[in-house]
Amino acid sequence: xxxxxxxxxxxxxxxxxxxxxxxxxxxxxxxxxxxxxxxxxxxxxxxxxxxxxxxxxxxxxxxxxxxxxxxxxxxxxxxxxxxxxxxxxxxxxxxxxxxxxxxxxxxxxxxxxxxxxxxxxxxxxxxxxxxxxxxxxxxxxxxxxxxxxxxxxxxxxxxxxxxxxxxxxxxxxxxxxxxxxxxxxxxxxxxxxxxxxxxxxxxxxxxxxxxxxxxxxxxxxxxxxxxxxxxxxxxxxxxxxxxxxxxxxxxxxxxxxxxxxxxxxxxxxxxxxxxxxxxxxxxxxxxxxxxxxxxxxxxxxxxxxxxxxx
Amino acid sequence: xxxxxxxxxxxxxxxxxxxxxxxxxxxxxxxxxxxxxxxxxxxxxxxxxxxxxxxxxxxxxxxxxxxxxxxxxxxxxxxxxxxxxxxxxxxxxxxxxxxxxxxxxxxxxxxxxxxxxxxxxxxxxxxxxxxxxxxxxxxxxxxxxxxxxxxxxxxxxxxxxxxxxxxxxxxxxxxxxxxxxxxxxxxxxxxxxxxxxxxxxxxxxxxxxxxxxxxxxxxxxxxxxxxxxxxxxxxxxxxxxxxxxxxxxxxxxxxxxxxxxxxxxxxxxxxxxxxxxxxxxxxxxxxxxxxxxxxxxxxxxxxxxxxxxxxxxxxxxxxxxxxxxxxxxxxxxxxxxxxxxxxxxxxxxxxxxxxxxxxxxxxxxxxxxxxxxxxxxxxxxxxxxxxxxxxxxxxxxxxxxxxxxxxxxxxxxxxxxxxxxxxxxxxxxxxxxxxxxxxxxxxxxxxxxxxxxxxxxxxxxxxxxxxxxxxxxxxxxxxxxxxxxxxxxxxxxxxxxxxxxxxxxxxxxxxxxxxxxxxxxxxxxxxxxxxxxxxxxxxxxxxxxxxxxxxxxxxxxxxxxxxxxxxxxxxxxxxxxxxxxxxxxxxxxxxxxxxxxxxxxxxxxxxxxxxxxxxxxxxxxxxxxxxxxxxxxxxxxxxxxxxxxxxx
Numbered sequence: 001x002x003x004x005x006x007x008x009x010x011x012x013x014x015x016x017x018x019x020x021x022x023x024x025x026x027x028x029x030x031x032x033x034x035x036x037x038x039x040x041x042x043x044x045x046x047x048x049x050x051x052x053x054x055x056x057x058x059x060x061x062x063x064x065x066x067x068x069x070x071x072x073x074x075x076x077x078x079x080x081x082x083x084x085x086x087x088x089x090x091x092x093x094x095x096x097x098x099x100x101x102x103x104x105x106x107x108x109x110x111x112x113x114x115x116x117x118x119x120x121x122x123x124x125x126x127x128x129x130x131x132x133x134x135x136x137x138x139x140x141x142x143x144x145x146x147x148x149x150x151x152x153x154x155x156x157x158x159x160x161x162x163x164x165x166x167x168x169x170x171x172x173x174x175x176x177x178x179x180x181x182x183x184x185x186x187x188x189x190x191x192x193x194x195x196x197x198x199x200x201x202x203x204x205x206x207x208x209x210x211x212x213x214x215x216x217x218x219x220x221x222x223x224x225x226x227x228x229x230x231x232x233x234x235x236x237x238x239x240x241x242x243x244x245x246x247x248x249x250x251x252x253x254x255x256x257x258x259x260x261x262x263x264x265x266x267x268x269x270x271x272x273x274x275x276x277x278x279x280x281x282x283x284x285x286x287x288x289x290x291x292x293x294x295x296x297x298x299x300x301x302x303x304x305x306x307x308x309x310x
Numbered sequence: 311x312x313x314x315x316x317x318x319x320x321x322x323x324x325x326x327x328x329x330x331x332x333x334x335x336x337x338x339x340x341x342x343x344x345x346x347x348x349x350x351x352x353x354x355x356x357x358x359x360x361x362x363x364x365x366x367x368x369x370x371x372x373x374x375x376x377x378x379x380x381x382x383x384x385x386x387x388x389x390x391x392x393x394x395x396x397x398x399x400x401x402x403x404x405x406x407x408x409x410x411x412x413x414x415x416x417x418x419x420x421x422x423x424x425x426x427x428x429x430x431x432x433x434x435x436x437x438x439x440x441x442x443x444x445x446x447x448x449x450x451x452x453x454x455x456x457x458x459x460x461x462x463x464x465x466x467x468x469x470x471x472x473x474x475x476x477x478x479x480x481x482x483x484x485x486x487x488x489x490x491x492x493x494x495x496x497x498x499x500x501x502x503x504x505x506x507x508x509x510x511x512x513x514x515x516x517x518x519x520x521x522x523x524x525x526x527x528x529x530x531x532x533x534x535x536x537x538x539x540x541x542x543x544x545x546x547x548x549x550x551x552x553x554x555x556x557x558x559x560x561x562x563x564x565x566x567x568x569x570x571x572x573x574x575x576x577x578x579x580x581x582x583x584x585x586x587x588x589x590x591x592x593x594x595x596x597x598x599x600x601x602x603x604x605x606x607x608x609x610x611x612x613x614x615x616x617x618x619x620x621x622x623x624x625x626x627x628x629x630x631x632x633x634x635x636x637x638x639x640x641x642x643x644x645x646x647x648x649x650x651x652x653x654x655x656x657x658x659x660x661x662x663x664x665x666x667x668x669x670x671x672x673x674x675x676x677x678x679x680x681x682x683x684x685x686x687x688x689x690x691x692x693x694x695x696x697x698x699x700x701x702x703x704x705x706x707x708x709x710x711x712x713x714x715x716x717x718x719x720x721x722x723x724x725x726x727x728x729x730x731x732x733x734x735x736x737x738x739x740x741x742x743x744x745x746x747x748x749x750x751x752x753x754x755x756x757x758x759x760x761x762x763x764x765x766x767x768x769x770x771x772x773x774x775x776x777x778x779x780x781x782x783x784x785x786x787x788x789x790x791x792x793x794x795x796x797x798x799x800x801x802x803x804x805x806x807x808x809x810x811x812x813x814x815x816x817x818x819x820x821x822x823x824x825x826x827x828x829x830x831x832x833x834x835x836x837x838x839x840x841x842x843x844x845x846x847x848x849x850x851x852x853x854x855x856x857x858x859x860x861x862x863x864x865x866x867x868x869x870x871x872x873x874x875x876x877x878x879x880x881x882x883x884x885x886x887x888x889x890x891x892x893x894x895x896x897x898x899x900x901x902x903x904x905x906x907x908x909x910x911x912x913x914x915x916x917x918x919x920x921x922x923x924x925x926x927x928x929x930x931x932x933x934x935x936x937x938x939x940x941x942x943x944x945x946x947x948x949x950x951x952x953x954x955x956x957x958x
Contacts, residue, residue, distance in 0.1 A: 106348035114348075200349040229348055242342040245350035252350060253342060254357050264356045271352060 019119050020162045027296050028158075031124055032131045034300060061085040096135040096151040096189065098217075099125055100180070101168070102197030103140040103147075105247035108170035110226045113291050115170040118196045118224050120295040125194055126161045128299070130154060137187070138164055141179035142172040148186070173247040176201045176208030190216040199223050199275055206278040213284060220285040222298070223272060227290055230272075231265035234258050315391025315934065324389065328382040336375045377948050381941050388937035401442035403460070403496035405489040406432055409505035410451035410473055411480030412829075413904045415625040418506070418534040427532040428504040429472045431922060435502060436470065438923035439463035446492050450485035450505075450513075452478030452829025453871065460492050477627055477875050477898045478829020480505065482513035486520045493525045500526040502919060507531045507906030514907055521917040529908065530919035536905025537566035538624030541574075542595065544612045544631035544897060546605075556635050558600040560612055564590040565624070565903035571617035576600060579607035587617060608635050608893055609877050624904055632877055632895035637840030640666040641816035644681040646690045646698060648672055653799030654691050660805050665812060672698045686816035689808075693794060705785045705815035707808075710792040712756040721764070721777055721788045724757030730770035730791065739767055741778065741787070741810045745803045752798075755791035785815050826878070827899040831871045836863065839880060839892035846885030853878050854896055872896045 061074060064084040072086040099122045107115040122138060129136040135151035138161055149164040176197060193212050199205035199221070212219035228236075238261070243252040254260075272288060279286035285305065289298050316324070347353055414425040432447070439445055446460040447470055458469050486501070493499035501520060509517070520527040543561040564570050569591045576584035584600040610633040616622050622629060643665050645658065658667050668681045672692045682688050682701030690708040692698065697717040700706055712723040732747045747768055757773040760766060767787075768776035775790040793799050798807075826832045836846065846863045853859070854876025861868045863882070872878050875898050882890045908914035 109346055109348040198348065200352075202351040226348075237345050240342045242344045243350055243353050244344050244346045246346050246348045250350055252354060252357070254353075256357075260357060264353060267352055267356050268349075 018166070019116055020123060020166070024120065024123070028124060028127045031128060031296050031299055034303070057089060058087060060088040062088060096137050096191045097125075097129045098137045098139060098151075098183075098187065098191055098193040099129075100139045100141055100183065100193060100195045100197075101165070102142070102174070102176065102195070102199075103168050103170045103172075104142045104174035104197075104200075105171050106174055106198055106200040107224070109246045110229060112170065114198055114224045114226055117289070117291045117295060118222075119165045119168075121222060121224070121289065121298060122194075122196055123158070123161060123165055124295055124299045125302075127155070127158050130158055130161075136161070139183055139187075140165075140168045141176070141183060143175035143178060144172055146179055146183050146186075148183070174201045175203060176205070177203060177211055180208040180211050184212065184215040184217065188215070191218065192220065193217040194220040194222060196222045196224060198225060205271070205275050209279060209284055210282070213282060220287070220302075221275070221279050222287045222289050222302075223275065224289045224291065225272070227292060230268045230290075232261055234261050237261055316389045318390075321386050321390050325382065325386045328386070329379055332378045332382055333375065336378060374948070377944070381944050381948070384937050384941045384944075388934040388941065391934045399440075400498055401440070401444070402498035402500065403444045403493060404435065404439065404446075405460075405492050405499070405501050406435065406445065406447045407482070407485050407489050407501060407503045408432060408447060408449050408457070408473070409480045409482075409503070409509070410449040410455070410476050411509070412475055412477050412625060412627050412898055412901055413480070413506055413508040414475040414532075415627055416506070416508075416534050416538070416904050418532050423475075424506040424532045424534050425473075425475050428506075428530070431530050431532070431919075432504055433470075434922040434925075436463060436467050437925040439466075440926045444496065446489075448485050448489055448492075449473055450480045450482050451476035452481060452873065454481070454484040454488055456488065460496075475625075475627075476829050476873055478827065478873065479899060479901075480509055480513060482509060482520075483516040486516050490520070490523070490525060500528065503527065503529045505529065505531060505908075506904070507533050507908040507914075508536075508901075508904045509907055514911075517908070518911070518913050521913045527917055528919040529914055529917045531906060531908060531914075533906035533909070534904065535623060536903045538628070538901055538904045539564050539566060539570050539572065539590070539614070539622045540624055540628030540901055541612055541614050541631040541897075542628075542900035542902075544610075544633050544895075546610055546633040546635045548636055556603045556605045556610075558584065558603055558610060558633065559597065560586075560600070560631070561595055561597045562588070562590060562614060563595045563900065563902065564592060567592050570622065572596075572622070573615050573617050574598070574612055575615075576603070576610055576612050578605045578610050581607075583610070589617075605635060608637070609633070609895070610635065624901065627875070627898045628901045630875065631897045632875065633897075634877065634893045634895040636838070637892065640664055641687060641812045642685040643667045643812060643816075644678065644685040644688045644701075644704070645669045646672055646678060646688060646692060648693050648695050650693050651691050651794055651799075653793060653804065654689070654808075657799070657805040657808050658689075661809055661812070664809075672696075675699065687812050691793070693792060703784065705787075707787045707789070707811050707815070709789050710756065710795075711788055712790070713792065719788070720781060720786055721779055722759040724759050724773055727755050727757060727770060727773070727775075729753065730755045730757075730775055732768050732775065733771050734769040735776075736765070736767050739765065739778075741814045742767055742807070743810055745807045745810060746801075747798070747803055747807075750796060750798050750801060750803070752791045753795040755795075757790055758788055787811055787815065826870065826872055826894055826896050828875045828896050829871070829873050830899065831869060834868050834870060834880065834894065836866045836868065836880070836882065836887070836892075839894070841880065841882050841887045841890045841892050844885070846882045846887060848883040850881040850883055851878060852881065870894075 061077070062085060064073060064086050068086050074085050074087050077083055077085050101118050101122050103115065107118060126136045126138060130153065133153060135153045137149055137151035139146050139148040147168065149161060152160060176199070195209060195212065201208065209219045209221050237256050238258070240255050243254055276286045276288065287298065287302055408428060414423070414428065416424055418424040418427045436445060441462065441464055443463040444460055445463050445466040446456065447458040447466065449455040449457050457473060458466050489501050493501065503517060503520070517529065521529070540563060541560060542563040543559070546556055546558045548556055558576060560574055562572060562574065569589055571587070571589045573585065573587050575582060583603050583605055586598050588596045588598065590596045612631045614622065614629045640663055643658065645667050647654065647669060648671070658665060668685065670678045670681050672695045675698065678698065678701055682704045685704050687705045687707060688701055690697065690700065690706065694713070696714050697711055697719065699718065700708070708719065711717050711719040730752050732750050732752070735742055735747050755770070755775055757770065757775050758777045760774050760777055763780065765778040766774040767778055777788045779786045779788070793804065798804050844866055846866070849861055849863050849868050851859045851861055851868070851870050851872070853872050854874045861870065868880065875896050878894045878896050880892045880894055882888055
């Protein structure tokens, strides 16, 4: 009889536990080795854009405007067509990697394991990027705003990333769209933007990712989940309960039975699949990351999927 | 309903406090648990679709409260100890005396057997007794039987087994005495007699004494029609002078108001040996003697039936009777002889197994005394020897007792006669049946002087020469001449005379041997049954139903009590006759009329039991215990459903 038997809940990290301890660093070192092997032969820190600049490769023509350098006039076109056009050239641009971590209140449930996991994944991705001589920036967003560590370069800067992530605590409501809008407005430079969140946004989970894509970012969605929240154990939520929203004061008195819990699990799965479907149809990389999967396994999966770090 | 537990005020206070406590605990219990969820919007979206189920869930909670309160009410009721009003009356003791006589097998007024009607009433009375009451059941038959000893009423109900009527009469004197003894010192005692009223005067007197006695005594009668036609007597004997032939007598009584034509059939071993048809007037009896029956077996069975085929009134118990034919016992003869009269020896020998002869010398006084003690007849033929002292207690046949003048003989001498002629003889006397003494030559003889009462069988010119005297039961046949001094031994008359003498003198109580009455103690003489065994100490009685009982033998007699009609068997287990068997007939005693002999008795009317009382409600354990059990079970179920979160 399971009357008096209780299943052990997942151990929540203590408040003063350092997520970036020696064990974490050791795993990061291993991750770097694997990443280096994966990207062997590729040019590092080479992200091309369509930006016109002072490069050597011809990019395009445009009408002459007073003040343009006449040395860029394309005399061949003038001779043939009688039009005064200047030549444009491509310029290599060093685009940053932005890692965006959702620090809303929903990331702090279940003892904060989701936020803990998200920080580790963010730190791991940052480390690999820094090791790859990419510029890596880290932002933590919530509905009211965001905190950003400007892009840095060099592996030695990882500790700044650690310090930044250590300081952050999950709180506040979720509004990913507004947060991403503010973030992209503050940092309009496009790049690879990795959004790590549970995507529990009542206003729409995919809209934030779509906004990033609209703002010419290259978004990657990593949905962090706790299995017990996705499919709650019936004995935990059975009967007369008051559902308290982690991000606010909303309280709902309900009576839950096994059927209701089952329906929630099914609805949650539909929610996640909808997000995944929306991402994939738009060519956005999506990764579902249960906290039970080691963070380094997730990162490796991301490497194998490709298109993440190049 | 009454309440023997807590007073009402205490119960009310308990209920009030209990309901308040239950309600408080209930309200605490329904306080919800708080569950922090990261995505409440998704929960709300899911729960919006289960609005209908939510209503059912809300409904379950008041039911849980109601169950709690209902348990509290049951507990309060248990504390009040509810009891039917009948429980609160003082306990009583009732002794039931049930008539188990043969008449209870007859039809009752309204149909069915009288015994069945009485048992129904008895069971109704038992059902009206409460758990604190005590009862006992006594069966009044030929003997008194305590069917169920004094015990609590529920136990008596469980142990009572409806009995069957016995084959004998009901004896209420002993039964009521036992009932009175059981009521000694009992709480609120009473006696209830269940009978059909067809009792003998002794039982009637006992019932009247019980009714008038100190212990309340009621009588419930289950009477029926008084009419009865049955065999009142049936017995058989061997013909006195022809033991090979059997004589049977039967008496049939008609206790009805109309005549009945009946048929009585007698069988032996299934073979019909006799039949008689008769029309018996109302209230009359018919006696019939079957003489000279040729019976192949040793047992006779008589069955009475209506000539018209319709059943005879009354129980069928007395329509069948049994009789055992007495065995042919050889006459025990002691012959006092000097051994010179071979004609006498031969004549006795010719009688075969019908005589058992022991010869004793004239001078063997001790032997004569010992043999005479067991003999039926002593024949004294000493010839020229002096007449020895005659044994007492045995019939005598003495030849020429006054040969010598100084004999000690009870019939005085007349005179000596030379060459007497046997001129007159009483041919009508059984002793001289088929005996012709004409032309018997006798050399010498003596006459006798007779007295009134003596029977002169033969005279010689008017003077008695053969005399039979009865001396207070002992018979003496004096023959005034010596057979050796006559040619009588050469005549056919000699052995006939001896046989007739032995038959006449040895035929003791040549009456009918009646059957033992069923249910009535009887004493049987083993000698009468042909099992002469002076040294026997044990015998086995096998009843008609096959049950065997060992009984002691005292002085050749056994005391038996056979309850079933039929043929019983007596088996001697030790002594000279060890293994010897004899049959005994057991018949139902004459039942007579079966009417209610108590109907016209004022005391019986006063003691009438009245209608059957109402059954006692809730005959067993107190209710409060049952209520506590219900409370415990329901509480356990409610606790389990709560912890399994079925009702919360």
